[in-house]
Amino acid sequence: MALRSGANFLDLAYGDLLDVPHTPRMLPRVMTAPGIISDLDGYGSNDGNSDVFCERKIVVANMLPLHAKRDTENNKWCFSLDEDSILLQLKDGFSSETEVLYVGSLKVEIDANEQEEVAQKLLEDFNCVPTFLPHDLQNKFYLGFCKQQLWPLFHYMLPMCPDHGDRFNRLLWQAYVSANKIFADKVMEIINPEDDSVWVHDYHLMVFPTFLRKRYNRVKLGFFLHSPFPSSEIYRTFPVRDEILRGLLNCDLIGFHTFDYARHFLSCCSRMLGLDYESKRGHIGLDYFGRMVYIKILPVGVHMGRLESVLNLPSTSAKIEEIQEQFKGKKVILGIDDMDIFKGISLKLLAVEQLLQQHPELEGKIVLVQIVNPARGLGKDVEEAKRETYLIAERINKDYGSPNYEPVILIDRPVPRFEKSAYYAVAECCIVSAVRDGMNLVPYKYIVCRQGTPYMDEAMGIKSDSPRTSMLVVSEFIGCSPSLSGAIRVNPWDIDAVADALESAITLRDTEKQLRHEKHYRYVSSHDVAYWARSFMQDLDRACQDHYSKRCWKMGLGLGFRVVSLSPGFKKLSIDHIVSAYKRTNRRAIFLDYDGTVVPQTSIIKTPSPEVISVLNVLCNDPKNTVFIVSGRGRSPLSEWFAPCEMLGIAAEHGYFLRSNRSSEWETSPVGADLDWKNIVEPVMRLYTEATDGSNIDNKESALVWHHQDADPDFGSCQAKELLDHLESVLSNEPAVVHRGQHIVEVKPQGVSKGLVAEKVLLRMVNVGAPPDFVMCIGDDRSDEDMFERILSTVSSPSLPAAPEIFACTVGRKPSKAKYYLEDTADVVKLLQGLATASSPKPRHIAHIQVSFESVV
Numbered sequence: 095m096a097l098r099s100g101a102n103f104l105d106l107a108y109g110d111l112l113d114v115p116h117t118p119r120m121l122p123r124v125m126t127a128p129g130i131i132s133d134l135d136g137y138g139s140n141d142g143n144s145d146v147f148c149e150r151k152i153v154v155a156n157m158l159p160l161h162a163k164r165d166t167e168n169n170k171w172c173f174s175l176d177e178d179s180i181l182l183q184l185k186d187g188f189s190s191e192t193e194v195l196y197v198g199s200l201k202v203e204i205d206a207n208e209q210e211e212v213a214q215k216l217l218e219d220f221n222c223v224p225t226f227l228p229h230d231l232q233n234k235f236y237l238g239f240c241k242q243q244l245w246p247l248f249h250y251m252l253p254m255c256p257d258h259g260d261r262f263n264r265l266l267w268q269a270y271v272s273a274n275k276i277f278a279d280k281v282m283e284i285i286n287p288e289d290d291s292v293w294v295h296d297y298h299l300m301v302f303p304t305f306l307r308k309r310y311n312r313v314k315l316g317f318f319l320h321s322p323f324p325s326s327e328i329y330r331t332f333p334v335r336d337e338i339l340r341g342l343l344n345c346d347l348i349g350f351h352t353f354d355y356a357r358h359f360l361s362c363c364s365r366m367l368g369l370d371y372e373s374k375r376g377h378i379g380l381d382y383f384g385r386m387v388y389i390k391i392l393p394v395g396v397h398m399g400r401l402e403s404v405l406n407l408p409s410t411s412a413k414i415e416e417i418q419e420q421f422k423g424k425k426v427i428l429g430i431d432d433m434d435i436f437k438g439i440s441l442k443l444l445a446v447e448q449l450l451q452q453h454p455e456l457e458g459k460i461v462l463v464q465i466v467n468p469a470r471g472l473g474k475d476v477e478e479a480k481r482e483t484y485l486i487a488e489r490i491n492k493d494y495g496s497p498n499y500e501p502v503i504l505i506d507r508p509v510p511r512f513e514k515s516a517y518y519a520v521a522e523c524c525i526v527s528a529v530r531d532g533m534n535l536v537p538y539k540y541i542v543c544r545q546g547t548p549y550m551d552e553a554m555g556i557k558s559d560s561p562r563t564s565m566l567v568v569s570e571f572i573g574c575s576p577s578l579s580g581a582i583r584v585n586p587w588d589i590d591a592v593a594d595a596l597e598s599a600i601t602l603r604d605t606e607k608q609l610r611h612e613k614h615y616r617y618v619s620s621h622d623v624a625y626w627a628r629s630f631m632q633d634l635d636r637a638c639q640d641h642y643s644k645r646c647w648k649m650g651l652g653l654g655f656r657v658v659s660l661s662p663g664f665k666k667l668s669i670d671h672i673v674s675a676y677k678r679t680n681r682r683a684i685f686l687d688y689d690g691t692v693v694p695q696t697s698i699i700k701t702p703s704p705e706v707i708s709v710l711n712v713l714c715n716d717p718k719n720t721v722f723i724v725s726g727r728g729r730s731p732l733s734e735w736f737a738p739c740e741m742l743g744i745a746a747e748h749g750y751f752l753r754s755n756r757s758s759e760w761e762t763s764p765v766g767a768d769l770d771w772k773n774i775v776e777p778v779m780r781l782y783t784e785a786t787d788g789s790n791i792d793n794k795e796s797a798l799v800w801h802h803q804d805a806d807p808d809f810g811s812c813q814a815k816e817l818l819d820h821l822e823s824v825l826s827n828e829p830a831v832v833h834r835g836q837h838i839v840e841v842k843p844q845g846v847s848k849g850l851v852a853e854k855v856l857l858r859m860v861n862v863g864a865p866p867d868f869v870m871c872i873g874d875d876r877s878d879e880d881m882f883e884r885i886l887s888t889v890s891s892p893s894l895p896a897a898p899e900i901f902a903c904t905v906g907r908k909p910s911k912a913k914y915y916l917e918d919t920a921d922v923v924k925l926l927q928g929l930a931t932a933s934s935p936k937p938r939h940i941a942h943i944q945v946s947f948e949s950v951v
Contacts (some may be wrong), residue, residue, distance in 0.1 A: 150193045150290045151631065152281060155181055156236065156298035158198040158222045171204070171212055175220065178511065180623060181295065183397040187627025196222045197280050203229060225280050227273055234269030236298070241470070242266075244297050248321045249436045249530040250328055262333050271301055271653070278305035287313045291634055294345070296320045301341035304655050311646040311657045316634040317342060318349035320394070321532035322573070326361045326808075335366055337653040343367075343382045344656060346637040349390040349630055351533045351573035356391050365807045377633075383649070384659040384909050388637045392629055393577055395622040396538045402547050404515045411553035413516035421520070425600055427462045428521035430514060430536050431528070433469040433506075435479045438527040438569065438586045443486040443502060445527070445592035450494045450501060453597060458499050460600065462525075463517055466506040518543030519550070523599040525567040527586040533573035537566050537581065541614045563607035564614065565599040567592070577617060580610035649907075658907045667903050667914035669928040672870070675899045677932050679868035680718050683859060685852050685881060687873035688725035688732070691905055692926075694919045695874070700731075707738050709926045714741035715935035720866075722855060724749065724848045726877060728794050729760055748842060748877060749851035750796035763796075765845035771828040772798060775841050778820055786813045796843055803837035814839050835876055848877050849884030856888050867898045871912075872922055874905035882911040 159179030165172050175182055185194050204212050209226050216222040227235065242260040246253070253261045277299060281292060287310040294302055294317045303315055329335055339362060342348055350356040356378070363369040363380060371380045371389070378389040404410060417426070427446070431437035446462050466483070469476045487502045494501050518524070524540040544564040551558050566581035568574070575583055582595040644659045676682065689695055692706050702710075714721045722743035725732060729746035736742050740756045750763050776793070779800045783789050788805035791798060800817060802810035817839050821832045829844045852871065859866050869889060871881050882902040889898055902912040905922060916922055 149189070149191060150195060150286065151188060152195045152197060152285060152290055152292045153181055153184070153295070154197045154277060154281060154292060154299060154302065155295040156198055156240075158196050158200060158216075158220075158224060160200065160216070160220060160222060162200055162202045171202075171208070171215075173216065173220065177400060180394065180397075183400065183623045184627035186397070186399075186622075186624035187629075187631065194221060195284060196220070197225065197277060197284075198222075199225050199227060199232070203232075223280050223284055225277050227276060231269055231273060234266050235273035238263070239266040239270040240298050244270075245321070247328065247332060248297060248324055250322075250324055251435075252328065252331060264333075267334055274299055274302045275305055278302050278309075281306060282309055285310070285313070290314070291316070291631065291638075293318070293630070293634070300338045301653055303344035304341045304653055307344040307657055308648070308655050311648065312638075312641040314634060314638040314641070315345045316347040316349065316630065316637075317345040318390075318394075318630065319355065319532070320351070322530055323350060323355040323358045323362075325358045326365050329358070329362050330366065335362070339363060339367060340654060340656060343369075343380065343387050345387065346385075347388045347390055347630070347634045349392065351391075351393045352576055353391050355532075355573070356389050360389065361808055364811065368807075370811070381909070383656050383907070384644070385657060386637070388633065390630060390633050392626055393573055393621070394533055394535070394626045395624075396535055396542060396618065397623050398542060398619060401515070401539060401542045404511050405519070405543060405547045406549040407512050408553070410512040410515050410519075411550055413513050414519050414550075414554060417516055417520045421461055424458070425460050425522040426517070426520055427460060427523045427525060427596065427600075428517050428540070429462065429464040429525050429527075430467070430517075431464070431526070432467045433476060433480055433483075435475045436528055436530045438529045439464065439466070440479065440482045440486055441529070441586045441589065441592070442525060442527040443483065443490060444589050445596060446502060447486070447490045447494075448589050448593035449596050450490070452593060456597075456600075457494055457501070458496070460501065461499075462502050463521070464502065464504050465509050465514065465517065466504060468508065515539075515543050519546065523565040523567060523596065525592075525596065525599075526569055526572060527567075527584070527592060528569050528572050529586050531569070531572040535574065537568055537574055537578055537614075538618045540564065540566070541611065541618050544611060545615050561604070561608045562611050562615075563604055564611040565602060565607055566610075566614070567595045567599055577621070578614060580613045660907060660909060663913055664907075664910070665914060667901060667916055667925065669925055672901055672925065673928050673932050675868060675901070676929050679899065681859065681864050681866045682716075682719045682868040682870070683852075683856055683866045684713065684719060684721045685724050685855075685869075685871040685873075685885075686722070686922075687848075687875070687878050687881075688723055688727060690874035690919070691872055691878075691922055692723075692919060701735050703923075705923060705927075707736070709923065709930045710736070710739050710742055712930035712933055712935050713926065714739055716933040719933070720855065720859065722851070724851050724873075724881065726797075743855075745848070745851040747794050747796045748846055748848050750843065750846045752851065763843070763846050765829075765843060768829055769796065769843070771825060771830040771841070774824055774828065775821060775830070778824065779817070779839075782813055782817045782820075786810060789813070796846065798841050800839045801837060802839075810837070833876075847880050847884075848873075849880035852881045853884045853888045856885070857893070860893050865894050865896075865898075867896065868901075869898050870901040870903070872903045872905065872916070872925075878904070879911050886911075 159176045159182040161174045161176055163172055164170070181196060188194065204226060213224055216224055243262060243266060285292065291314040292306065294315070297319060303317060306313055306315060323329070332338070343363070348359070350359065360371050360378070360380070363371070369380050369382060371378055380387045380389070429439070429442055431439055433439070442464070443462070450457060484504070487504050490502050491500045518540045521540065524537060526534055526536050528534060541564055545562050546556070548558055566578060568578060568581045568583055569586045570583045571586065575581070582599060584592045584595045586592060643662070645662050645664065646657050646659050648655065649658050650656050686692055689700070693700060693702060710721065713719050720743065721741070722745055723732065723736065724745040726748050727746060729744070729751045732744050732746050736744060737756065742756070743754045745752045751760050752763070753760050775798050776791070779791050779798060782800060783791055786802060786805050786809065789800060789802045789810065791800055800814070802814055805813070814834055818832055818834050821839070821841060825832060825841070830841050831844050832839065832841050856866060856869070869885055871878075871885055873881060885900060885902060889900060901914060903914040903916055904910040904912040905916055905918060907915050907917070916925060
């Protein structure tokens with residue numbers, strides 16, 4: 095029976111559900127320095143040393159940058175590098191001393207008895223490590239899950255009915271996970287985790303990072319998505335949405351072509367995982383359990399040298415002359431697209447038909463050459479798109495053509511690179527009308543080919559200083575569109591607008607075409623594939639620079655695995671350790687937050703449990719203890735809930751109200767006596783509440799809090815930022831401060847904080863001759879961080895005869911100014927019970943330490 099949750103797929107990949115064998119260790123250990131064979135898995139030892147260090151990058155992708163074919167004479171496999179592969183071209187962005195290893199699959203199936211020999215050959219000759227996926231697994235992984243489920247989803251196509259896309263299939267998902275596990279196993283065979291950088295490419299391997307991060311917590315791991323990332327409204331329909339997001343978040347750096355794709359990813363992380371992001375010095379980062387996951391926005395470029403070398407081929411020049419002769423007296427509009435439903439080929443043809451209909455004078459003067467690359471996927475959608483394309487082309491040629499003229503020429507065959515380059519060089523205009531595309535480098539290639547080379551100019555009889563022109567009509571839904579500011583951007587669904595754009599591109603003055611071309615060429619030539627690779631790896635190094643300055647914990651099962659990364663001194667508070675200190679001390683100060691500390695933050699029941707009341711009574715009745723609940727809640731509920739605790743001190747509304755025990759009067763902070771600013775704040779908050787569904791106002795005696803936890807996450811966050819700016823502006827001359835917390839915007843009096851409460855209590859103990867020798871403070875949110883900080887600064891002051899033992903503790907493993915952590919409120923209660931057991935409770939009276947606001951300046 096298939097598992098209904100993705101949580102255990104990490105173990106599933108090891109099992110026999112798909113009958114996938116463990117990855118055999120057929121590869122030799124990799125030599126990382128002359129004479130030294132690395133031993134990465136602990137088998138044996140190596141005492142050698144070497145001064146030679148070779149930086150290594152491990153590039154992981156679905157397919158290796160190789161061509162493969164059998165030699166007909168000896169029946170052996172022959173391999174060659176795919177010079178057009180971006181994976182191979184990105185090496186230009188690295189230094190010559192950098193070694194690049196490739197991990198991926200081959201485009202051909204290798205028999206099991208040949209795999210070891212082939213693997214050895216590829217490693218030695220090409221620095222390639224093949225992942226040999228079983229045939230059935232390969233089909234389910236690539237043709238099944240990747241092409242029939244992920245690809246349509248990422249291109250905004252939902253399987254609304256069986257005739258429109260394939261519905262989610264859990265067996266295909268299991269194949270995807272298993273394939274990603276095999277890829278990770280291969281990387282584990284060759285990696286030196288402390289030195290190597292791993293760069294994973296595209297949507298085929300989005301859970302791969304989880305497997306690698308689980309094995310190597312501090313591995314330098316980057317991921318680049320070459321397809322669009324859909325909006326949260328589309329992505330949230332995916333049954334395994336969380337597993338894929340968590341897989342990507344196990345990287346250090348995630349790259350996208352455009353800000354739109356990155357924004358959609360960040361929105362998904364906010365809506366589905368509750369994560370917030372921030373921008374620091376131009377870099378966008380997500381705090382994921384103490385690890386900062388950075389977001390990179392940079393479109394990939396083309397390999398200038400490769401394109402120019404093809405332009406310099408004699409075959410290219412000959413083909414250019416042939417095309418010029420064939421279309422003499424006509425303007426060529428060029429389209430080069432894969433045959434799939436997202437490239438919008440039929441929409442392009444309809445626009446050409448509309449153009450000819452609206453401008454009869456163009457008949458016989460323009461021709462669309464549409465080169466159709468072979469489809470990368472299979473299915474009825476591709477067949478339907480192909481059939482529609484041919485039908486429209488035939489209709490246009492029939493209605494507007496003549497015996498010597500065809501307005502549309504479809505080239506539906508494998509077209510060599512030199513021939514494509516020749517068409518690029520000749521075309522007056524290039525049009526890309528994809529309805530959704532990750533990047534699409536066709537416009538970039540067109541720009542470079544229109545620029546030409548000195549050799550091509552000479553072969554064609556063109557002066558080297560002659561002006562170059564080009565015109566682009568590009569869909570606004572493709573990744574390269576934002577970087578081509580001189581192109582005519584169109585909505586490909588608007589046939590009239592595309593037809594008008596084509597007419598403008600053809601009839602525009604040459605001087606303007608020249609200016610647009612020069613602008614594009616400057617960008618394309620300076621932002622090539624080497625620039626892209628170099629920039630990505632520089633950011634990856636920066637993202638990983640503090641890997642070894644923090645401690646790591648493993649958390650979560652299966653695909654929910656993540657690494658919690660925190661400062662080296664941060665550790666779990668041991669009950670035995672604190673009880674030992676508690677027993678040997680005589681003057682103790684204990685500060686406890688309420689929500690999220692002694693009661694769960696998510697609990698519907700907000701009153702303290704009988705266990706909490708009991709343990710607090712025991713602690714308060716020990717004459718050596720001064721115990722305070724320090725909360726943001728109002729004094730009325732706190733008074734009611736803690737009525738059984740006679741000797742408990744309470745600081746309400748972050749310390750605006752304070753009393754030392756049940757019998758004492760509430761004292762109000764003198765620094766916040768003027769609350770007239772509430773008359774300014776309340777109308778503003780009410781305005782945002784009315785405009786933000788799901789938000790509400792909590793009107794406290796000393797503060798106003800705007801809550802948006804029940805609002806739409808993106809809209810609520812946006813409104814909170816705007817409200818924060820608005821309030822800071824109107825309160826600039828008022829004695830109030832505005833701060834933004836988790837799902838709240840709060841305004842409170844200046845000079846009121848939990849930290850000030852802790853400082854006053856401690857200094858009061860010093861002033862009455864009972865300086866503390868034990869201080870414990872436990873809290874879970876940002877306001878408690880102020881307590882931790884104030885306690886540390888107060889106890890280090892010269893007024894204390896000796897530094898007390900301090901136990902500042904946050905609830906949950908997260909970055910904090912506290913030295914210790916406890917997992918949850920249950921751990922807090924256990925700790926308090928441990929201290930209560932070690933206490934010596936006695937009946938106490940009001941001879942307890944009195945703390946007032948006036949007693950300490």
